[in-house]
Amino acid sequence: MTTHKYSSFEEIDEKLKILKLETEIDKESFKFDVLNFKKNISSTLFSGGISSLVQITILSFVTKKLSKILGKQS
Template identity: 50%
Template structure:
């Protein structure tokens, strides 16, 4: 435990603690705003679209590397 020799030291440490508390509150507010932005419908749709595009690009790259071709069935009439 810290020992104080003057009221000025105590006041200084109290001011530091007060400022640290304000900083912590602001960080919490920012975290909440970031979380809200991360779960917005637009963000979710963007993530889904990005995932689909990424998988399509990977599939295209793998097909080119392996030389496999897409087979389609045709129906004779």
């Protein structure tokens, strides 16, 4: 990360708005990825059997934990 010297409060406000929007985009992207992941898991469940069920349970647990961690960072 590089250091930047701002010349006005407007410049700082603009940068903060950009960072906030980037954070929102990242959150929405993560939500989209989780939904796609859940869809893929569902299709795997129907075709995989017991071992797939265990994998799905573990992956579901991990995604919930990641969601909580990312939610706390905002």
